[in-house]
Amino acid sequence: MWWRNKNCSRVIAAALMALTVSGCGFHLRGAGDRVPWPAALNPVRILGARGTEDLRDELGRRLRTRYSVEVVDTQSAPVLRLVSERFERRTLALTVFGKASEYLLRLRIEMQVEDASGKVLVPKTVVLLQRNFSYDSTQVLAMDDEQQRLRQDMVRDATRQLLARVAAQYPKKAP
16 A cells, blocks of 8 residues: 555655644744834834944844844934843852852843934833853863853844834834
8 A cells, every 4th residue: 555655654754743843833933023023113223332232233134134124324213222231141050179160141131112303112121031051161162152152142032032022012003
């Protein structure tokens, strides 16, 4: 019979697995950004305090690629204002010799949306992300690289969350 053929059985198993996974709500990262970007925030200007350059770049990149929003530097555009960004590392665990073996990385970002005149359209929104980070003192360079990669990943996650919140909280009627 045709279902006893190995190739046919594999195809059927793969199809059943795909149906099962899609039915449970699973989706790839980034596939869930379904909240449309408000038309009144296109074009938009991104301003931030000193030290928020990486976050500003990531916000601009995400707005251009995911939402097709034009990021401009004109005074007449609404503003995504990065009020603050704080990255910190705290010790979670120590070795028997008193050296750190695990850290907690925290990223806290505050942002609000204003119109061109400075009126707040979306009040201050705070995103707080945390990641645990194991540290091996014999692999110092690799650990520093891993910490930087974790920080970049946290910035990407925070950007995704911030933009989704702005899109969801933006007033439906023009102010």
